Amino acid sequence: MSIWEENVRKVIPYTPGEQPDFPDMIKLNTNENPYPPSxxxxxxxxxxxxxxxxxxxxxxxxxxxxxxxxxxxxxxxxxxxxxxxxxxxxxxxxxxxxxxxxxxxxxxxxxxxxxxxxxxxxxxxxxxxxxxxxxxxxxxxxxxxxxxxxxxxxxxxxxxxxxxxxxxxxxxxxxxxxxxxxxxxxxxxxxxxxxxxxxxxxxxxxxxxxxxxxxxxxxxxxxxxxxxxxxxxxxxxxxxxxxxxxxxxxxxxxxxDQEYFRKITGKIMATREWTKKELKRLGFTFPDSKTNFIFATHEKVQAKELFEALKEQHIFVRYFNKPRIDNYLRITIGTDEQMKKLIDFLEQYL
Amino acid sequence: MSIWEENVRKVIPYTPGEQPDFPDMIKLNTNENPYPPSxxxxxxxxxxxxxxxxxxxxxxxxxxxxxxxxxxxxxxxxxxxxxxxxxxxxxxxxxxxxxxxxxxxxxxxxxxxxxxxxxxxxxxxxxxxxxxxxxxxxxxxxxxxxxxxxxxxxxxxxxxxxxxxxxxxxxxxxxxxxxxxxxxxxxxxxxxxxxxxxxxxxxxxxxxxxxxxxxxxxxxxxxxxxxxxxxxxxxxxxxxxxxxxxxxxxxxxxxxDQEYFRKITGKIMATREWTKKELKRLGFTFPDSKTNFIFATHEKVQAKELFEALKEQHIFVRYFNKPRIDNYLRITIGTDEQMKKLIDFLEQYL
Structure with missing residues (x-):
């Protein structure tokens, strides 16, 4: 190591969520909004x-x-x-x-x-x-x-x-x-x-x-x-x-544009509530979410396995390989159509 | 002072150059480029x-x-x-x-x-x-x-x-x-x-x-x-x-757009050299500039006075009230037309 390196502030940098880019993908991994700006x-x-x-x-x-x-x-x-x-x-x-x-x-x-x-x-x-x-x-x-x-x-x-x-x-x-x-x-x-x-x-x-x-x-x-x-x-x-x-x-x-803001956040909340119901039906449990994502675990199948299976379908969700939460998936709320595709795949897979 | 304030990082903040906004102004105070982007x-x-x-x-x-x-x-x-x-x-x-x-x-x-x-x-x-x-x-x-x-x-x-x-x-x-x-x-x-x-x-x-x-x-x-x-x-x-x-x-x-970049930087350098010649003629001296500004002092008239006189004409240059440089003006190179107006006013004023 050179001497100048001794005075470098060394850190373990934050790793942003992966940003996949496929034309057909369903991107539910970084809590983005599925609707365009106002x-x-x-x-x-x-x-x-x-x-x-x-x-x-x-x-x-x-x-x-x-x-x-x-x-x-x-x-x-x-x-x-x-x-x-x-x-x-x-x-x-x-x-x-x-x-x-x-x-x-x-x-x-x-x-x-x-x-x-x-x-x-x-x-x-x-x-x-x-x-x-x-x-x-x-x-x-x-x-x-x-x-x-x-x-x-x-x-x-x-x-x-x-x-x-x-x-x-x-x-x-x-x-x-x-x-x-x-x-x-x-x-x-x-x-x-x-x-x-x-x-x-x-x-x-x-x-x-x-x-x-x-x-x-x-x-x-x-x-x-x-x-x-x-x-x-x-x-x-x-x-x-x-x-x-x-x-x-x-x-x-x-x-x-407060009106548009209320419209799209309202829409996302409605989609979230529908998704909660469907996930429950499929055997998932999760703390009640007041956000644009759901943090869910399945009674039988490991989160890691589901994460990989979804990824193969180009459905991207977030998985954290960390203590206490390594059997959970964080699923961003997308459009109704995207969530339906997610649920359909999970239904068939499980 | 509240107790939480004791742990605030206190600083003397940097003061950005003033950003005047008049439709007719000649803005030569923050070293901006007079030409639009490519x-x-x-x-x-x-x-x-x-x-x-x-x-x-x-x-x-x-x-x-x-x-x-x-x-x-x-x-x-x-x-x-x-x-x-x-x-x-x-x-x-x-x-x-x-x-x-x-x-x-x-x-x-x-x-x-x-x-x-x-x-x-x-x-x-x-x-x-x-x-x-x-x-x-x-x-x-x-x-x-x-x-x-x-x-x-x-x-x-x-x-x-x-x-x-x-x-x-x-x-x-x-x-x-x-x-x-x-x-x-x-x-x-x-x-x-x-x-x-x-x-x-x-x-x-x-x-x-x-x-x-x-x-x-x-x-x-x-x-x-x-x-x-x-x-x-x-x-x-x-x-x-x-x-x-x-x-x-x-x-x-x-x-x-390298071509446009070369064109406008070349143009500014040419205008700068013309401005140097004119300022010299009017009794200014300055270190030789290789930038898009000239740092000039006048043999007779104080920089502060010139700064104020120019300001009244809506011609804005930068004046630093600091030791060693408080008799200098930093003048950004604008278009030929802007620099001509500056020189014309200085000629008449001096």
């Missing part, structure tokens, strides 16, 4: 003016921030935006988790949290879910350097009720508490209203799932003006211009 | 397919990386891409500058270097330019935790000859040496060929200036496979999907 986004794309691309975008991402403030009834000083919710969360870890006490998050959860903690050398403790795959609120009522968990949790899909989340936040005025609501738009309750009550609460959401914009990389967070100010200061010290012009234009259009 | 970019924008926006982009940004590898005759394993060269540089600071020894950079240079060092708590030493605003290569031949400087330097516009840059790199096999070539495409020599010879050399460039894509936020770096691998590992631990779909599509088109 027609307003299409219109905004068609009208996008190329000459302005030579100019830097607005560093404060004003157009998008203002659209979010209006849609969510908060002040624009309470909104932060980033290159996907991953960028928002990475910046929040860097900004807020600088205590010597460990930050707390679940053992089974979004697999990026320990990656960020390792990257920034933040001490952490992973708290086990109970046997129903639920987060135990009391576990988060002890000394810590910060708290983060998704609600609903991923990859389990389990929602913690609003009152329980508030109890955790109320117990922890001395730490920043981040609620990662990437999947909240599929029928769960957001704690967004609580940002008025707790200045240390950060609520993170994304356009990737419920607004069909995974390809645009637009995430956002809400918090007290004080919290957002700190986050922006760190962001401006990292990269002043994170949001490119297409993100500002297309992101604003996506947020504006 | 016609191939326009075509790519028109053909961009919206439905795919619901899907995550390729995490390795393959299309763009491959286009860069082809254009610059390197392997794709020698290419890194990010959300503007700021993102590339921030990630490089985080990845490579973890020594307890100070990193070295000039006292008058891109004003983000000390901001990143402060953000990541990296010790640093700023080495004075000589009286001609040139970097003194010998200063960089001592113990250090890393080296970074722009070539040509900003805001001075001064190029260090290839041989001098190589001397610095050759002296420092124990540190990562970053040459920030944001402005190299306007007539300076790139040290890109040296990545084959020095595995600790990172060469950073951008589409923001020479390819008229400041609004797209696309930067890139070249280095040894080993260096790029470390950088990618850190990047995947921060944000797996940094480049959105429009960046991949439009960025690739911009890199592909």
């Amino acid at each position: 027609p307003l986004v299409k219109k905004a794309l068609e009208e996008m003016e190329l000459n302005s691309m030579r100019l830097y975008p607005a560093p404060a991402a004003d157009a998008l921030v203002e659209e979010l403030a209006e849609a969510y009834h908060v002040k624009k000083e309470q909104v932060f935006v980033g290159v996907g919710s991953d960028d928002v969360l990475a910046m929040a870890f860097l900004t807020f988790f600088n205590s010597e006490k460990p930050i707390l998050f679940p053992d089974i959860t979004y697999s990026f949290y320990d990656v960020w903690a390792d990257l920034f050398r933040i001490p952490y403790e992973q708290l086990p879910l109970n046997e129903d795959f639920a987060i135990v609120p009391e576990d988060y009522m002890k000394e810590n350097g910060g708290i983060i968990f998704p609600n609903p949790n991923a990859p389990t899909g389990v929602e913690m009720p609003f009152e329980e989340v508030e109890k955790i936040i109320a117990y922890n005025p001395e730490s920043v508490v981040i609620i990662d609501e990437a999947y909240v738009d599929f029928g769960a309750a957001s704690v967004l209203p609580l940002i008025e009550k707790y200045e240390n609460l950060l609520v993170v959401q994304t356009t990737s799932k419920s607004r069909s914009m995974a390809g645009m990389r637009i995430g956002y967070a809400f918090g007290s003006e004080k919290l957002i100010h700190y986050l922006n200061d760190a962001k401006y010290s990292f990269n002043s211009y994170t949001m490119n012009r297409p993100s500002l234009v297309l992101g604003s259009a996506a947020i504006r | 016609p191939l970019v326009k075509k790519a924008l028109e053909e961009m397919e919206l439905n795919s926006m619901r899907l995550y982009p390729a995490p390795a940004a393959d299309a763009l990386v491959e286009e860069l590898a082809e254009a610059y005759h390197v392997k794709k394993e020698q290419v890194f891409v990010g959300v503007g060269s700021d993102d590339v540089l921030a990630m490089a600071f985080l990845t490579f500058f973890n020594s307890e020894k100070p990193i070295l950079f000039p006292d008058i240079t891109y004003s983000f270097y000390d901001v990143w060092a402060d953000l990541f708590r990296i010790p640093y030493e700023q080495l004075p330019l000589n009286e001609d605003f040139a970097i003194v290569p010998e200063d960089y031949m001592k113990e250090n935790g890393g080296i970074i400087f722009p070539n040509p330097n900003a805001p001075t516009g001064v190029e260090m000859p290839f041989e001098e840059v190589e001397k610095i790199i050759a002296y420092n096999p124990e540190s990562v040496v970053i040459i920030d070539e944001a402005y190299v495409d306007f007539g300076a020599a790139s040290v890109l060929p040296l990545i084959e010879k020095y595995e600790n050399l990172l060469v950073v460039q951008t589409t923001s200036k020479s390819r008229s894509m400041a609004g797209m936020r696309i930067g890139y770096a070249f280095g040894s496979e080993k260096l790029i691998h470390y950088l990618n590992d850190a990047k995947y631990s921060f944000n797996s999907y940094t480049m959105n779909r429009p960046s991949l599509v439009l960025g690739s088109a911009a890199i592909r």
